[in-house]
Amino acid sequence: MSNTNKTFAARCYDLLLQIPNGKITTYAAIATALNSKAYRAVGSAMAKNEQLINIPCHRVVKSNGCVGNYRLGTEEKIKILQKEGIMIKNGKIINFSRYLYSFN
DNA sequence: CCGGTGACTAGTC
DNA sequence: GGACTAGCCACCG
Known part of the structure; x- marks a missing residue:
């Protein structure tokens, strides 16, 4: 596979931009979509995200249905997701698998 | 080059 | 279901 010369983080951001409103991943x-197992690197990429406004990194959650962490704090992340129409109970996403977005 | 680090994951108890 | 452990990979100093 001819990967881009971009950094791993840049590729993550590119994927995030594909996620429509009200969907999550x-x-x-993301790591799988990039043909990798660098789940941790994905998180690191989000943590370094400077374009918080442009990149919907709040739509990225854990595999077990927890919202995970956020640059501005978990509380903020939950707030935003709820505003996108996603119900969250005790840090867990209701009907988690139903909001999941699949990359091509 | 190498070790530490982290917005993670899967398994066990 | 919470607490702990080991494995995972890109990035930084």
Whole structure:
């Protein structure tokens, strides 16, 4: 596979931009979409995200249905997701698998 | 080059 | 279901 010369983080961001409003994905899903198992690197990429406004990194959650962490705090992440129409109970996403977005 | 680190994951108890 | 462990990979100093 001819991968881009971009950094892993840049490729993550590119994928995030494909996620439509009201949909979410997981760190593992992103890594898989990039043909890698770097779930942790995905998280690191989000943590370094400077374009918080442009990149919907709040739509990335854990594999077990927890919202995971966020640059501005988990509480903020939950707020945003709820505003996108996603119900969250005790840090867990209701009907988690139903909001999942699949990359091509 | 190598070790530490992290918005993770899967398994066990 | 919470707590702990080991494995995972890109990035940084």
